[in-house]
Amino acid sequence: MSKRVLAIGGHPDDMEQFAGGTLALLSKSGAEVLIAALTAGECGSHDLSSEEIVKIRRKESENGAKVLGAQFLNIGIIDGSLSYDLETTKKVVKLIREFKPDIIITHPTVDYMTDHAHTGKLVLWAVPESIHPNFPADTKAKALEKMPYVYHTDPQGLIGPDGQIVRVNTIVNITSVIEQKLKAFAAHNSQIGFLEKGKIDAVEKTRRWAFTRGQQVRIDCGEGFYQELLEEYPRKNILLDILDDKVFTL
Numbered sequence: 001m002s003k004r005v006l007a008i009g010g011h012p013d014d015m016e017q018f019a020g021g022t023l024a025l026l027s028k029s030g031a032e033v034l035i036a037a038l039t040a041g042e043c044g045s046h047d048l049s050s051e052e053i054v055k056i057r058r059k060e061s062e063n064g065a066k067v068l069g070a071q072f073l074n075i076g077i078i079d080g081s082l083s084y085d086l087e088t089t090k091k092v093v094k095l096i097r098e099f100k101p102d103i104i105i106t107h108p109t110v111d112y113m114t115d116h117a118h119t120g121k122l123v124l125w126a127v128p129e130s131i132h133p134n135f136p137a138d139t140k141a142k143a144l145e146k147m148p149y150v151y152h153t154d155p156q157g158l159i160g161p162d163g164q165i166v167r168v169n170t171i172v173n174i175t176s177v178i179e180q181k182l183k184a185f186a187a188h189n190s191q192i193g194f195l196e197k198g199k200i201d202a203v204e205k206t207r208r209w210a211f212t213r214g215q216q217v218r219i220d221c222g223e224g225f226y227q228e229l230l231e232e233y234p235r236k237n238i239l240l241d242i243l244d245d246k247v248f249t250l
């Protein structure tokens with residue numbers, strides 16, 4: 001049976017940037033892929049109003065997801081305001097119960113932006129509660145029967161708080177889809193312009209991260225993930241089952 005993959009990002013462009021290659025490969029394999037952005041991306045402009053930039057980013061997100069063969073959903077929390085709290089957890093539980101993913105891909109629990117780190121932590125709060133019928137969420141969807149597989153992406157720049165490249169336990173060979181990934185990320189045109197004002201060529205930077213993870217397993221381009229292996233989480237590396245020799249378990 002084809003797998004259901006839910007990529008949960010803090011902002012509308014995050015999952016393209018950190019997991020776009022793997023999402024493209026999963027979609028090609030027949031998986032149903034949904035990219036959900038918890039915030040609408042209001043802070044991604046110096047010049048436009050919140051309403052204006054949110055409208056632009058919604059369209060860009062739909063375009064980016066389409067390049068990867070995915071659907072897009074915006075949860076609509078205000079950018080920069082993503083709290084690690086009960087009310088937000090209920091929203092993530094609702095999302096998980098309604099989509100019923102086999103696999104969740106999300107941020108790491110430590111990253112340079114609180115929206116990213118909180119997203120990673122919210123998923124870890126929400127996943128066990130998504131199988132508890134008595135945990136309240138604003139949905140008629142039933143509790144899941146089992147916990148999905150959870151993978152954390154790399155942090156921004158692959159760098160952890162100690163200044164070192166973080167450890168990952170899975171690298172996916174995205175060499176065949178690197179241009180597709182970068183095209184999906186570049187679909188977030190307003191952000192590329194926004195980031196370049198700060199002299200960051202975001203697309204080329206993202207390509208360099210892929211070279212770095214590729215180098216680690218002697219391939220051209222890779223995406224790194226840390227599969228969540230805390231007690232009760234399913235331990236098998238399910239990506240290996242689906243993507244076969246494109247997946248390296250470290």
Ligand SMILES: [Zn+2]
Pocket residue numbers: 010011014113116
């Ligand atoms: Zn982000």
